[in-house]
Amino acid sequence: MSLVVTDTLADERVEFTADGDVTLYVCGLTVSDDPHLGHARLWFHADVLHRWLASLGYDVRHVENVTNVNEKITARVGEHDEWTAERDVAEAFTATTFDAMRGLNLKRAEVYPRVTEHVPEIVDLVETLVEKGYAYESNGSVYFDVTSFEGYGKLSNQSVDELEAQGEPDERSEKRNPADFALWKAGGVSEAAAREHAKHDHGDETPSGETWESPWSEGRPGWHVECSAMSTTHLGDTLDIHMGGRDLVFPHHENEIAQSEAATGDRFARHWLHVGLLEMEGEKMSSSIGNFWTVPDALEELGVNVIRTFYAGAAYRSEQALTEETIAEAEERWERFSRTYERAVDALDSVDARAKAADEDLREAVETARSDFEAAMNDDLNLREATAALLELTDAVNRHVDAVDGAQAAADGSRDAYDYRGLREAVEASRRSAATCSDSSSTPRATATSSWPASWSSWFSTSARRSVRPGTTSAPTNSATRSGRSASRSKTARTGRRIGSSDSPRGSRTVEETVEFAVRWRRRRRG
């Protein structure tokens, strides 16, 4: 059985094939703010894809860019005393981004390239495009001529004619066509742009950002070119998979295809995977809308286990709703996994676990779960279905342990036995099904019980044990106590949860307050 994925460019489900190794490029973050759960949704699904491909035997070469040149970053220069330049701001948010990724237990990419370290490659790429006649210089800036690239619009199904008709003709524009896009922009960040994105008052000194020398002008890289330059540098001309948020299909990814394929003459990406948006009250979670929940805050509040379980509740290509209810569901699911895990471990370790005891129901459930899980994952990484398969297995494990416990408790004093092999196979099946390695340090008990904790929890977390018995975990992170508290938290205590970055200018808000904010914002926006 092989993996099938939904490919945006082909506009259909296609069988994924590659020989030996897979090059995976994930369209990463612009580090102008704390990462939020919307960003993390992409990271999580890229992580699962990475793990699943590895389990299928591929050597995954995963690259994820860090865009650290942007006017939104520049706009925040001066917000704190130590933020004296664009790089300072970018470094601060790169650090919080990496912390967040670490906290979410993501497998590391091979490299996280930064724009600032790839300006020569970007200049090379732009020069190639100019030489080949796909780009032109205008007042020190360089633009890509969309009419020169035959396939322009093929990813987003737009025609150049339509795009041209939509654009506002501007006599003063440096562009030949309204739909052309910048590859190199002369000068620094404009005052208007710096002001628009600023969260504080610049006073007399409006920051203009870093600039670099180029054959055309001292200026800044264009808006889509960094992904082309960095992916090509690290993974070659043709990527196996290019992954990103659905909101980036146009123009970002469309432009990446145009400039990359025009420059190399080769296909840019064999497969395009787009992750659906995370919605909050019907709108996408977005820094600019303000309806966001930062990853650090969510980790603090929910713990990594619940967050990953939440993401596993919907397929990558679907949109997903973040509400009190959907979070509560993830908490319930995670706690259910954890409890069942505890019971299975206790039963396996018990003196009443016998190799000769056999529970056909359990063993059949193991087989079913194993094949259902694999089928679901291969079917376009259907995580909700895959999770369902594991939950069916928890049913069977609980049935088995219940039955034995029931017999033990019977007044007749008989001694019934746990199906050691069945339970152990549940462990093994889960491991093979999930086929992922755990990055976590193992507790002694986890080692003794083979890989169940590693496999089950690896989809969701670092260690299943934390959630139930925080005291026994060997990993000294605060998510241990966090999860432990979460397990015992009453339902009423869940309401009124604070969301939003606590140190953001907006301050901390409840869900209700954020929703109110979003509604007001939308009204204002639509006049």
Place this chain on the structure above:
RNA sequence: GCCAAGGUGGCAGAGUCUGGUCAGACGCAGCGGCCUGCAGAGCCGCCCAACGCCGGUUCAAAUCCGGCCCUUGGCUCCA
């Protein structure tokens, strides 16, 4: 207006490619039972019945075709 993704039960969310097994998965919420001193957890059952609307194709449509309505994202700057 244009392009894209969607509109499935109280919620959430699979299924739509390859029409029938889909009155329908898994989970949450709700109800009942078992278990338990009680509760929780766990197990079993129920939840009396959902495929945006209209038309078409077909023996048969959530699934194909056409039209319409609605939601979200993108289409200006910016990555």
